[in-house]
Amino acid sequence: MRKGEETREAILLHALELATKVGFAGLTIGRLADDLKLSKSGLFAHFGSKENLQLRVLELASRRFVDEVVRPALAAPRGVRRVRALFERWLAWETSPSLPGGCPFNAAATELDDQPGPARDYVVQSQRDWLETIANTARTAVQEGDFAPGLDCEQFAHDLLSIVLGYAHASRLMKDPKARARTERAFEALLHAAGAPATSASTPGARRR
């Protein structure tokens, strides 16, 4: 029972990498088996169906995201510093070398948005949880006095997500060398609009919203 779980884990690890590169539709059992030098049937036996394999891959991605982004960021001190930690970890995740094709949730989001099923449901729920985590973090920043009292924290979460989507677009598709700088500027503007104390010089932005 031990050897099996070991290879199973190896399969999922490689499957996640592959899925980021070729998408979840392109994640094929034959290709996986070839890469890992297993027989298709031997590999297949670990999951029972392709749908189940996709779900396990998504679960692995979630676990990794929590480990690499959420948990470390929550270790930062409450307030705007935690928001910054969240943002920085998130950007690092988007370009993590272990995810050569970018964030699997971004890929899944556009690929599955019109294909109902458990995979789509899982992605939607994950995003919902993540948005809530961001909003809650913003709320503690309000409590700490870092953000303006009237801040709409759900809107803040939405705006932050948009910024990161823009980052993925600019860096992955467009290969824009300025992607990182652009994204950081947008983030600083968002913080400023949320009422955060100015850290460095940034564009004269909107106070309150």
Place this chain on the structure above:
Amino acid sequence: MRKGEETREAILLHALELATKVGFAGLTIGRLADDLKLSKSGLFAHFGSKENLQLRVLELASRRFVDEVVRPALAAPRGVRRVRALFERWLAWETSPSLPGGCPFNAAATELDDQPGPARDYVVQSQRDWLETIANTARTAVQEGDFAPGLDCEQFAHDLLSIVLGYAHASRLMKDPKARARTERAFEALLHAAGAPATSASTPGARRR
């Protein structure tokens, strides 16, 4: 030579719809032929290769985008009003009934970002052109005195793109009923940060429309 072009156009029209729903990888010749009640070979003869078909579909999408978004918006008076027109037409495009699966460029962007080839190249160039159009429009708004003189117009274009990406994410994947309102709020904040004069009600934002 007339009848052929007719059906060819019909094929492309349906192919574009299909591609938005199932992605460019899922856009299959057999499926297309079935839907249009043609034989695979009859359909295939129009394009010669699948790659060419994909390119023609992308070209059609570009033409439509120019017709439905760019050209009408450029008819608006120079300045911030033209920026608003661009934004509104763009949002309408994202949810256009003739694109049931959302913007084909969004789909292509995440699907092709790691698969080099002419299709990817075409998408990248289209996005570059579009970003430049936005930046130029912002520049005229600066000239008109609607935006602050020091505005970084490329950054403005990047930020606007992010906002629309966030809109697609929230409305298509999350089916968030507040997606539209969130997006308009983000847009108003962007305009405000760019130095646009407050519209009717200044701070609460999201008035308009």
Place this chain on the structure above:
DNA sequence: ACATAGACCGAACGGTCGTACTATTCTCCC
């Protein structure tokens, strides 16, 4: 030492994929 359970393989299934060919039908010009 041996029984047993789990890991893995090889072959094969029915389908669908993109792409070749060769026919047949249609359209339009003279």
Place this chain on the structure above:
DNA sequence: GGGAGAATAGTACGACCGTTCGGTCTATGT
């Protein structure tokens, strides 16, 4: 209205898809 050429159909191909099945190893527990 017949003949040229374009448009479409038909059929076949090799490759790959997810899945099933029977069997052979190998490791573990007793």
